[in-house]
Amino acid sequence: MSLNNLIKNWTSFRSRRPYLDQYKNADYKWAMVIDLDACTGCNACTTACYAENNLPVVGKERYEKGHAMHWLRIERYWGEGESVPVDMVPDRGAQFLPMMCQQCEAAPCEVVCPVGATHHSADGLNTQVYNRCVGSRYCSANCPYKVRYFNWWQYADTAWPNPLELQLNPDVSVRSKGVMEKCTFCVQRLRESMDHAKTDGRLVRDGEVTTACAQACPTSAITFGNLANPQSQVAKKWKNQQIALEKDEQKKDENLRGYRIFEEFRTYPSVVYLERVRDLEA
């Protein structure tokens, strides 16, 4: 993606849409399935994400200002007819939904970046190049999932006082103030296993690489893998739920649980959720 390429292919860069069987002959297309029936809202994935990706804990005050830096958050919902007063949290009935960057195929954030700091990689990731980012926050404004986080402070100086800096992951940069950050599907793990696989002259096997959140999940609610490989767990689950990457309207069996969030916005996300089946009587 040199500047020449970018100018030459400006139209396609600005109007990227997935097409049928786009990843059929590709080696990789990373995707995810999250089973909300299994999710207990324990936040282990969030914690794992903090540890893996050098995320700073911002503290209560900055959190209240909306400066939180969690790339993966657990959203809580209560069902219809169970509206909750603001100052009260009911003991039961909550539904949990882990929300991270959906790695959209037609990402609304990519088309508005003034400097091309976010673009689509060949293996289907929505990238964010921190060094290129100038902090316009246009991408965050355009993201329907609100999963892009702006780094407001120079956390590198304060968030890990000695000797806590030893816990930082050397494979991930410690971002500085003024850049947009987001979930990367743990790209450092993907790249490492892809490198080793290439040295061995093969593709990454299913289950060989996984994200930190999927690894930490106690109920194995998160499945991560290569959608381009039809034998992978993720591809099988997508197929079982009759969800196709390039379709924004899934015409399928009513009993199936799978759906993608905000499909109607035509963002073509790479994360499938399996909806919660609730027993209101119990």
Place this chain on the structure above:
Amino acid sequence: MNIKKIELFFFGILFSMLAQLGHAEAFHPGGAPGTQTIDGYNALGPKVEQPIEFPHYTHANVMKINCMYCHTYARRSAVSGIPRLDKCIGCHKMIPEVRDRPRIKKLFWYWDNHISIPWKKVHDLPDFVRFNHERHIQRFYFQDKRPVREVCGYCHGDVANMTTARRVKAISMGWCIDCHKKDHQISKVNLKTTNGPNDCWMCHK
């Protein structure tokens, strides 16, 4: 009113020019100014003072030791690795005739006092760059069967003719991209060519 605007405009231009001058002094991708590498990049790294002036010349050129004998991890991980002290000692115990030389004395001083040698980094990439030795060594040394001194020399220069290693290539982004744009033949029998990955997230983290 108009005159004031023009004045402001000129001041603006002057100021931005000055600012640019200041920046030109401060920003040199890869090294000190005024030094030209053979690739035409104006970026030669600083001379690094090592605790022991390790004679690469003797080991790699005279003794013909493969670079990867000491830098073991180059073929299987992202970093090439600096040899542990016991690796140096393992050989040098067997070579009593050089035992009295000042550098070897220093080496054994570290060994006897149980102190690891505080080597300094010569080719130091920024923290946000991911460079993988494994892929480069596997591709050019094991697959293409090119001589190891040539393969390592693409980035490190002719280390075999140096004493203390010195950065001679501009390890900058443009320099990396220059190489990645080249089409390399996949193997000696196969005419198909590939170039290096050209995606931001391949090198940046």
